[in-house]
Amino acid sequence: MRQVPPSGRPTLDEVAAHAGVSRSVASRVLNNAPHVSRAKREAVERAVRDLGYVPNPKARALATRQAGAAALVISQHDPSVLADPFFGQVIAGVSSVLEEAELHLMLCLAASDRSRKRVGDLLRSRGVDGVMMMALHGDDPLAHMATETALPVVFGGRPGGADPRWYVDIDNVAGARHATEHLLAGGRRNIVTICGPLDTEVGRARHQGYREALLLAGRIPQAFEVGDFNEPSGAAAMTRLLAQRPDIDGVFAANDNMAAGALRALREAGRSVPHDVAVVGFDDLPVARITDPALTTVHQPIRDLGREMARMVVGVIEGGDPSPLLLPSHLVVRSSA
Amino acid sequence: MRQVPPSGRPTLDEVAAHAGVSRSVASRVLNNAPHVSRAKREAVERAVRDLGYVPNPKARALATRQAGAAALVISQHDPSVLADPFFGQVIAGVSSVLEEAELHLMLCLAASDRSRKRVGDLLRSRGVDGVMMMALHGDDPLAHMATETALPVVFGGRPGGADPRWYVDIDNVAGARHATEHLLAGGRRNIVTICGPLDTEVGRARHQGYREALLLAGRIPQAFEVGDFNEPSGAAAMTRLLAQRPDIDGVFAANDNMAAGALRALREAGRSVPHDVAVVGFDDLPVARITDPALTTVHQPIRDLGREMARMVVGVIEGGDPSPLLLPSHLVVRSSA
DNA sequence: AGACAAAATGGGAGGGCTTCCAAGAACGCG
DNA sequence: CGCGTTCTTGGAAGCCCTCCCATTTTGTCT
Structure with a gap:
């Protein structure tokens, strides 16, 4: 194991010291929580700017038990799926919504058994706050794994055997x-x-x-x-x-x-x-x-599929219980029929 | 801020207690470090299995200052880029290599200014151990941002103005x-x-x-x-x-x-x-x-492009200094010429 | 058996943040 | 002017790991 080098980046303590307040106050300012006087709030904000402070997400995640990220799991044995522009569109939709919710996107291509195991560990270790799963063949073990972890799981397209609580599908x-x-x-x-x-x-x-x-x-x-x-x-x-x-x-x-x-x-x-x-x-x-x-x-509204999946998983993460969604499709008549 | 609920998941301390050893020993087993007797190693392994223990990556990241993830940043103002199967292939290549390196993939679609800022924060806060950047138009501020953070940055296709240290490009x-x-x-x-x-x-x-x-x-x-x-x-x-x-x-x-x-x-x-x-x-x-x-x-070997970018970023993360790469392309003759 | 080196062990100090809580300051009102 | 309220504040206890280091155990060799 490598030695832990000093990080060099300013910590919340330094910001607090620079602003002449305690760490608690500085923390409250950053999370804009109440009970901070106008003067100190501004002092902290200045210190943040002066020092170029950026909170350490890992420390925050450790303290709050929130990962600040959601996973999109694409479970496919054949890695060439992504040659299909379909997933690109889904990803774009997902990404745009997660961004608004201030969540990062972890993309998991579960092709091999090894990678499926890794996905499982990611979920069990609460490395993400929620999961979106797509392209499940048959009754994918990943589907069970996901529901077992009691993490918010939204399915894109219903998986084979199960009858999931949250899903978005095209009709x-x-x-x-x-x-x-x-x-x-x-x-x-x-x-x-x-x-x-x-x-x-x-x-x-x-x-x-x-x-x-x-x-x-x-x-x-x-x-x-x-x-x-x-x-x-x-x-x-x-x-x-x-x-x-x-x-x-x-x-x-x-x-x-x-x-x-x-x-x-x-x-x-x-x-x-x-x-x-x-x-x-x-x-x-x-x-x-x-x-x-x-x-x-x-x-089919592929982009919307991604967007709605993300919206749904965000909804669940925030404690809601959104209803499953069936998106409408429509015929586009061109020359072949 | 939400209350912190008890996690319910077993911690390393519990594993140690269950195995009748100290936390240090348990930790060593998990990282298979030396200086652990065979007996205790097995005891810990059993405890891990019995308790279904999965290490908390955030705590580990905090202690080691390693994120266990790399970012793929696709900087494009037009969100329809992903309709192009090109990126899907790159992603597949990247993903397969990162997986072997035990790194997670954070996908960042930097379309809006807001999202670019978020990417900047992610890098500055060391939310990832390395970055791959693609599709930069002109001299993208993101390129500078990335190099400033002193994080390993690999470019896919050379960015306009700059002359980056690490890149993979098609010839x-x-x-x-x-x-x-x-x-x-x-x-x-x-x-x-x-x-x-x-x-x-x-x-x-x-x-x-x-x-x-x-x-x-x-x-x-x-x-x-x-x-x-x-x-x-x-x-x-x-x-x-x-x-x-x-x-x-x-x-x-x-x-x-x-x-x-x-x-x-x-x-x-x-x-x-x-x-x-x-x-x-x-x-x-x-x-x-x-x-x-x-x-x-x-x-052009798109999949390889992704793979090589990932390999390069992993190399830099591990302390190496790989040389830039120019991948060969070849003509495929079909009917149109 | 004694001396010394090597291996194994556990204590404890971080890593950077959130949040509970008790104490202090400010304020309103009779 | 005193008393009860409501804000503000900072101390300190976590969150869960890693890793240095001092201590104990084991093993080797003469």
Whole structure:
């Protein structure tokens, strides 16, 4: 262990001495607590400025038992998730709200078992005041771990097995339903779907929305294939579907990346979009404007998702008990359907 | 100020008592320091397990003056940067290395003045052991702030004015040169470029690489237009360039998003790619495979950039003085050129 | 067995802040 | 002018660890 060197930074004691008051008074000024005379308050403020004093957050955290930070945990085995701009947007939303609440953001990418353990320790050691968790596959041990610690935990998208107290989710079922209804309204008859992994809630929910739309219209859901939310898997799924049912005229893909892959596969198979086959995606990622033809897709308020998660976790930290939230999505019609 | 509730979590004292040793011994076991008998070491380990003890990182940080965390600061006025998958990849790289070094990652999106101030306080208060800074425009005050704190600071991409001690950068000049040389080798004669913002080092460097290639080939650089690294700006720039010089037959775009925009503008202008006009991008983002035709582009090791930044900051934290790094990029030839 | 070196141990002093509490100052009012 | 209130104030006790150091134990060698 390294020796502890003197820090060199001014401490609250020095500020107090410089201002001619006791440490208690100085502390009260910093936390603008009452019971400080105007004169001393100003003296302390001057001393703070003169000395360039910045409170030591660790000491404060130790005394108050508050970390001054919240964690965003993204639990994913595949580290390439972040290649998806989706998380960037969530992070931006989270960050903007936490900032207002004066909380720092600890980002935890829980890919390996080792890192999951580290996240667990972070929570158990109260290294953060609250947690936001995203992208949980199946019933992730991290979900239990988080609830066990009795820390405020907000889920982004409901985790598989559990029924969490606080979560924010996109209304995936409704979104997928609208997408499929749009295909039906366009006169499509043989509508298939490319799903996300069915061990994720998103994957399941979007698949269910697709089925609901067809069943409500008195039709039987057709074939489906499962992808992993990335472009290549979408192309592969599309190819398999075409082989199974050559008469396909509509495709609902559970996200835009896979829809883009489907577009590519269709092009390679010589089908024209939207003339022969109409395609609808989900997410409204930037890629949706770039494909040719541009993707009709379900826009989801990703940034808001992050913002609301953060707002919710802040609410819980401050002692509230906010209700779960289901954010609305809406269809953006472009050229592919 | 809220009352301090009892924490309920076991402390090191309790572990020591439970194991029948002094706190010092328990501490030594936890830090696996020498001078502990086998018997007591095991007793302490058992007590830790029995009590479910997790050390309080704040207390430790206070005592050791080490935060156990590093910050990644992304300084951008426009919060939409994160829509770009670029940062996601950097984050993934950073995260994987920090994890091995047992450091937590604090993510700071310094968009507003308020948030920049908060970042400043975080650094001054030694809330982190080291900092990585990215995407600095011009001479960002944050850059000075960081160096002033005498904290290990690694820059991702050199900041504008300064000449930092530690940085990791992509060799943008060479990359842009190769891209342009590829266009030349393809027999293109009227090669223009769509630049990034010229107050960023990336923007300038890629522009310079383009110029170098042309000058080395004994040609005079042609027209250029400036974009903001997003798709629409690329399309707009392309349109302006076509208006200026209708005989364009080659375009080097400073990133893939703008290249995708250029592709769209060219299509709308009735030019065929790569027959009439060849296009080369930069970054090799996922979008490069999706465009039609797929983009020939300069692949940069984004993940490695993050990894190397983290490795470097860890190195400095541990007392080393690593040399700056320039990561190589390479051309990926697809269909657009 | 005695002398000496080496290893093991626990006491205690920080690290920098918050907050309880008791004591002192200021003030209003009859 | 005295008494009870209400503010202000500073002392001191934590919060939970790390690490120096003096002390005790163990082990080695002659």
